[in-house]
Amino acid sequence: MSGQDPPIPHRIVYSSWDFQQALSALTFLLEECDFDEKYSRVQLRKFRCFETAAIVSFSRPFKVGRGRKALDPAAIGFEFSEDEERLKEKILFLRDKIVSHSDEEEMEYRTHSFRIFDDSDLRMPAAIFRESLYLDEDEYSALESILRRLLHAIAKYKFDFSQSNPELFEQLKLPTEPK
Numbered sequence: 334m335s336g337q338d339p340p341i342p343h344r345i346v347y348s349s350w351d352f353q354q355a356l357s358a359l360t361f362l363l364e365e366c367d368f369d370e371k372y373s374r375v376q377l378r379k380f381r382c383f384e385t386a387a388i389v390s391f392s393r394p395f396k397v398g399r400g401r402k403a404l405d406p407a408a409i410g411f412e413f414s415e416d417e418e419r420l421k422e423k424i425l426f427l428r429d430k431i432v433s434h435s436d437e438e439e440m441e442y443r444t445h446s447f448r449i450f451d452d453s454d455l456r457m458p459a460a461i462f463r464e465s466l467y468l469d470e471d472e473y474s475a476l477e478s479i480l481r482r483l484l485h486a487i488a489k490y491k492f493d494f495s496q497s498n499p500e501l502f503e504q505l506k507l508p509t510e511p512k
Contacts, residue, residue, distance in 0.1 A: 341494050341502055348394035348404045349487045356480045358386035359473060368470045377464045384466050385432050391480065392428040395421070411486040417479050420472055427467050 362383035366372075372380070394404035406412065413421060430439040441463045446456040468476070495502040 341491065341498075341504070342408075343506055344394065344402060344404050345409060345487060345490060346506075349484060349491070351390045351393045352480050352483050352487070355387045355390035356477065356484070358383045358390060359477055359480065362387065363473060363477070366466075374464050377466075380466060381464075384468065387476070388424055388428050388432045388467075391476065392425050392433075395425060396428075406483075406486075409483075409486040409490040411483060413479070417475065420475050420479070423472075424468075424476070431467070 362380055365383075366380050397403045430436045443461045444458065445461075446458045449455050449457050491502070
């Protein structure tokens with residue numbers, strides 16, 4: 334690289350933060366969840382919170398929006414296997430259709446009502462939602478491996494970049510001022 338090259342891309346730097354967040358959420362989930370146990374709805378929702386954070390944080394670098402480009406894994410020397418690519422696509426689908434958005438075609442619930450009193454026509458409405466995780470234990474293990482490999486690839490990229498272009502690596506990125 335010459336002195337004319339741009340500073341290290343923001344997407345690569347911030348992707349390491351996104352992947353660290355995903356790995357932390359996944360770690361919290363795996364530390365607390367025994368896949369052979371039965372849990373209350375409240376406990377399952379806690380696990381879903383961890384899963385949601387993992388899915389959203391993992392997906393963020395691969396999404397295009399508001400003028401930013403998606404992370405190109407090849408730029409950091411990373412390649413997904415076919416199985417890993419399928420899992421990545423499943424996670425991106427979950428993020429796009431279920432976790433970050435409530436697309437109507439993917440909604441899953443049941444509604445019903447019941448009489449409150451035998452001597453009254455007054456009915457109580459109730460809704461039942463899916464109270465389970467979207468990924469299984471094997472998929473979490475595969476995701477953990479992918480995240481560790483991605484973080485290693487980004488760390489190597491940043492290390493190599495800072496060795497060959499220390500002046501270009503030095504930067505301070507601040508949020509854009511609101512208009």
